Amino acid sequence: xxxxxxxxxxxxxxxxxxxxxxxxxxxxxxxxxxxxxxxxxxxxxxxxxxxxxxxxxxxxxxxxxxxxxxxxxxxxxxxxxxxxxxxxxxxxxxxxxxxxxxxxxxxxxxxxxxxxxxxxxxxxxxxxxxxxxxxxxxxxxxxxxxxxxxxxxxxxxxxxxxxxxxxxxxxxxxxxxxxxxxxxxxxxxxxxxxxxxxxxxxxxxxxxxxxxxxxxxxxxxxxxxx
Numbered sequence: 001x002x003x004x005x006x007x008x009x010x011x012x013x014x015x016x017x018x019x020x021x022x023x024x025x026x027x028x029x030x031x032x033x034x035x036x037x038x039x040x041x042x043x044x045x046x047x048x049x050x051x052x053x054x055x056x057x058x059x060x061x062x063x064x065x066x067x068x069x070x071x072x073x074x075x076x077x078x079x080x081x082x083x084x085x086x087x088x089x090x091x092x093x094x095x096x097x098x099x100x101x102x103x104x105x106x107x108x109x110x111x112x113x114x115x116x117x118x119x120x121x122x123x124x125x126x127x128x129x130x131x132x133x134x135x136x137x138x139x140x141x142x143x144x145x146x147x148x149x150x151x152x153x154x155x156x157x158x159x160x161x162x163x164x165x166x167x168x169x170x171x172x173x174x175x176x177x178x179x180x181x182x183x184x185x186x187x188x189x190x191x192x193x194x195x196x197x198x199x200x201x202x203x204x205x206x207x208x209x210x211x212x213x214x215x216x217x218x219x220x221x222x223x224x225x226x
Contacts, residue, residue, distance in 0.1 A: 013049030195221035
């Protein structure tokens with residue numbers, strides 16, 4: 001049903017892919033298992049959404065010479081071509097690692113293509129920014145909850161289930177918080193980037209109420225990053 005919705009309504013697919021990527025490791029933590037390839041799910045939805053974008057005329061017309069001649073697009077295409085050329089590298093240790101890496105880069109380009117088609121106006125940009133703000137607040141508040149009130153029991157079981165995970169997450173007696181994401185590094189990038197982004201938006205906000213909200217959201221994200 002979700003795949004059908006992404007196919008019929010690419011805008012829903014874009015937002016859903018962003019949303020699910022933030023919570024994709026939660027089932028694995030609750031079930032305390034690593035056999036479910038949850039990381040592939042956002043990729044599947046991004047490709048389904050890409051098909052939905054391609055088959056719809058109103059989105060397809062966004063792709064013109066201006067898109068393909070843009071510096072960002074050219075860099076991404078050249079990188080993809082280089083990665084594909086690496087398939088013939090005689091010094092490659094294994095094809096599986098190459099495939100997994102190229103697959104991820106392909107999904108990123110698909111996401112870039114989808115975003116270019118759908119986020120095509122100031123209104124669309126504002127909608128995505130507001131959506132991202134609330135997602136980052138939820139993620140940051142969850143990390144703050146982990147710091148101030150501790151982990152849930154299922155998170156503790158998941159953390160202690162893998163000795164390597166323990167060594168990565170617990171340093172000098174301090175448990176690095178990971179929020180709803182897979183690891184502290186990913187969480188730190190999200191919180192620090194969102195906190196900086198929110199500070200910039202707050203400085204540029206014209207309404208006092210909006211500015212206070214953005215400053216508060218920035219503080220929450222920066223607390224989570226720390």
